[in-house]
Amino acid sequence: MLSMSIAQSDPITGEQTGLMRLAQGSTSASNNCIRVEIIEDQAQGLHLWRELGQKIQNVPLSASPAWIETWLDQYAGEIRVQFLTGYRGDQLIGCCLLGRREVRVLPGLSVTELFIGTAGERHGHSVCVEYNDVLVIENERADFIHAILQQLGQTPGWHRLTIPGVHADISAPWCAEIPQLRLRKRQVLSRESRFFDLRSCREENGEILNSLGKSTRSNLKRRCKQLEPLEIQWAETETEALEIFEELIDLHQARWTAVGQPGAFASRSFSNFQRQLILRTFSDGRVVLARIQSQGSTIGCLYLLNDRQRLLDYVSGFTSFENAGSPGLVSHYLCMQEACQRGFEAYDFLVGEKRHKENLGKSATALEWIQLERSHLAFTLTDLARSGKQLLKKWVPNRKEQN
Structure with a gap:
């Protein structure tokens, strides 16, 4: 089954922009034999989510059909949402919510950020998801996440992927080395709960x-x-x-x-x-x-x-x-x-x-907030500004001592 993409050149990074727009039911196969389908239609995505939820015991609240549907009712209008579904053979084994929005990093410079789970809302409006998770048959978790990252590695037009509030015990697959992602930086913030x-x-x-x-x-x-x-x-x-x-x-x-x-x-x-x-x-x-x-x-x-x-x-x-x-x-x-x-x-x-x-x-x-960054001028300038500020802090006390 063929996938379709609509892309154009980014004048800053030279990369293609625009999330890959896959036709409903389009597929991507990963090395671990899990096939990822990207679903744009919300009704279809929720139907599959409910179908899988009925087969899994002890569904995480943040991945439950009720939580997902309630969040979509309130926030789907401000965040573009896709459903990533995983199949091993003909069996549905996992569902993941992927959000996308433009985030201003510096005046005049914005990046395209992707979010795993119910996240990405405007500041002051977020449900602040913690114990964030995908809906997946437990013994398929690592392979499903690996397949998601491989799919995103083949997808142009995004600059940062955020996975918020994941329990440390299940966060490791999100930090796996995936060469296709072409990352400049991986950041993991661990917070005590x-x-x-x-x-x-x-x-x-x-x-x-x-x-x-x-x-x-x-x-x-x-x-x-x-x-x-x-x-x-x-x-x-x-x-x-x-x-x-x-x-x-x-x-x-x-x-x-x-x-x-x-x-x-x-x-x-x-x-x-x-x-x-x-x-x-x-x-x-x-x-x-x-x-x-x-x-x-x-x-x-x-x-x-x-x-x-x-x-x-x-x-x-x-x-x-x-x-x-x-x-x-x-x-x-x-x-x-x-x-x-x-x-x-x-x-x-x-x-x-x-x-x-x-x-x-x-x-x-411990809960972890994971960010995977690709190269972008906004990130480079931010790093330079941060380094300059740190150098200035060191330089000013030294000047005072010399005087």
């Missing part, structure tokens, strides 16, 4: 407090006593979930606007994505919403994603410190205790540095 091991706690004594550090235990006991009586309301119905979600938005926005920041829900796309995700996945238990109240008043609302029995601390809203001391710490502690009793495996605080993550997340894992 702290979590609490609920299963181990449950096997020992089931008491979260006993597993925490001495100062954290003391602080929690004092705060909980000040806020008694405390109650956690775990949403059991979709109606309850949506009610908690709306209160969470109010608390979240009030907290951020008070310090001059827009808050996550200032983005209509982000807000609509979350509401739609709750409607699509609450009945399947893929999202959890909880409200924590002190003396009848709400001090915190939590919105967590359930990724294969691992709760991810996604978005939250807390009352002000003037109304309650350490509302975030207390809310997470009570939610962790409830999650432990309900049989969840872990409570993950995701990346980012906050005091409660250090206090409550007694274990850590």
